[in-house]
Amino acid sequence: MKSTTKTSPLRVAIIGAGQVADKVHASYYCTRDDLELVAVADSRLSQAQALAERYGNAQAWDDPQAMLREVRPDIVSVCSPNRFHYEHVMQALEAGCHVMCEKPPAMTPEQADEMCQAAHRAGKVLGYDFHHRFAEDAQLLRQQVLDGKLGEIYVTTAKALRRCGVPGWGVFTNKALQGGGPLIDLGVHMLDAAMYVLGFPTVKKVTAHSYQKIGTRKNNGQFGEWDPATYTVEDALFGTIEFHNGGILRLETSFALNIVEQSIMNVSFCGDRAGATLFPLHIYDDNNGELRTLMQRETADDRRHFRSMEAFIRHVQGEPIMIADAEQGRIIQQLVAALYQAAETGKCVEL
Structure with missing residues (x-):
């Protein structure tokens, strides 16, 4: 008899609560039953709270590392300013998360190379939103x-x-x-x-x-x-x-x-x-x-952002689909x- 057991949704967190986090990442994640937005982190706690409230019952944090440690998400979107992409991606990978990062990858090629190596070591998907x-x-x-x-x-x-x-x-x-x-x-x-x-x-x-x-x-x-x-x-x-x-x-x-x-x-x-x-x-x-x-x-x-996010999630779920890796x-x-x-x-x- 075929099992009808439903798997738990993948837990998603967002670092950086600006416009792209709202209009692209959170809005996409909340279209899927197999994903659950559980946390939003931003250095401005009020901004994190506002985004979290717009999309349900997610927790709001002003410390991304504490959020990663306590919430333990499966997937993290990094939508912080460019200067912080390297720091936040590395923290998320070290916490065992798959990561979707906004462009550009980082501030320097050396940082982007370290991020690439860290993803390989962790066995996690690191994608960029080159939509x-x-x-x-x-x-x-x-x-x-x-x-x-x-x-x-x-x-x-x-x-x-x-x-x-x-x-x-x-x-x-x-x-x-x-x-x-x-x-x-x-x-x-x-x-x-x-x-x-x-x-x-x-x-x-x-x-x-x-x-x-x-x-x-x-x-x-x-x-x-x-x-x-x-x-x-x-x-x-x-x-x-x-x-x-x-x-x-x-x-x-x-x-x-x-x-x-x-x-x-x-x-x-x-x-x-x-x-x-x-x-x-x-x-x-x-x-x-x-x-x-x-x-x-x-x-x-004109559905490029949607297709970019969808490709990332399908790749995380094991499908051999192209992403900006x-x-x-x-x-x-x-x-x-x-x-x-x-x-x-x-x-x-x-x-």
């Missing part, structure tokens, strides 16, 4: 690349640009807490999407230029006001990543840049058989001077660091 790769557009294009439909992709251009979109909340303009500006906040997303579609080719060298021309003299934009006197991040960064296979990836990213569009978040790929634009997916080539569409979606998939997070962190180093020194960085 754009989970759009159906990205999944379809990755398969088309694997099938050879684009041929050899030799030029990729990733853009994460805002005309005047400096965040007026949080610590996004504080380099010490955030690690940087639009590259580590926005550009990292399109960088990951591009690398995923390309299959993470090995990198040969990196060059870059960064600029701080607007954020220190303006104070208002699309996302509210900021203080120019405490603006310590770049306005924009432009880099080129050269791969050992001969291809290049050009990355353009900005909080503030005098362009026509209010924002651009997209990646284009040029292969010797066809080209593609990622959001929404459009694959095309040339037919005697005329553009020919080979595949096209009318709108881009610890090793790929380490590679992305290494590229971010190399781009910043190249921009600061004006020299090519070899990897």
Whole structure:
């Protein structure tokens, strides 16, 4: 006779009770009967209490380590500011938890490498919320690349640009807490999407230029006001990543840049058989001077965060499903660091 015993839900805790914890992590966890949100930790106890109350009977803590020790969750979401990702991920892994961490992985490649090794030692899943790769557009294009439909992709251009979109909340303009500006906040997303579609080719060298021309003299934009006197991040960064296979990836990213569009978040790929634009997916080539569409979606998939969270949970539950894993997070962190180093020194960085 088949057993009808119901297994207990996996116990979930969240460290960092800001907007992404609310709108992405907690809201997803509470859609599932096989998960139970049991605790929220934040240095501001009132913030932890507010999030806990919105999603049921979770406990509120202002000490993540004490929460991990007393509550003993199975899964932890790390949604704290960038500077604290390393500390909180390592604590959660040491407590025997699977971890879903917001981007970027950490502040340095060395930290991301330690986090990767710690996950391997603990035998736990460490995933990162690089959610754009989970759009159906990205999944379809990755398969088309694997099938050879684009041929050899030799030029990729990733853009994460805002005309005047400096965040007026949080610590996004504080380099010490955030690690940087639009590259580590926005550009990292399109960088990951591009690398995923390309299959993470090995990198040969990196060059870059960064600029701080607007954020220190303006104070208002699309996302509210900021203080120019405490603006310590770049306005924009432009880099080129050269791969050992001969291809290049050009990355353009900005909080503030005098362009026509209010924002651009997209990646284009040029292969010797066809080209593609990622959001929404459009694959095309040339037919005697005329553009020919080979595949096209009318709108881009907007359930990327949901699919990212779902993939992580299914992976934790043992399904062989793709996630943005610890090793790929380490590679992305290494590229971010190399781009910043190249921009600061004006020299090519070899990897």
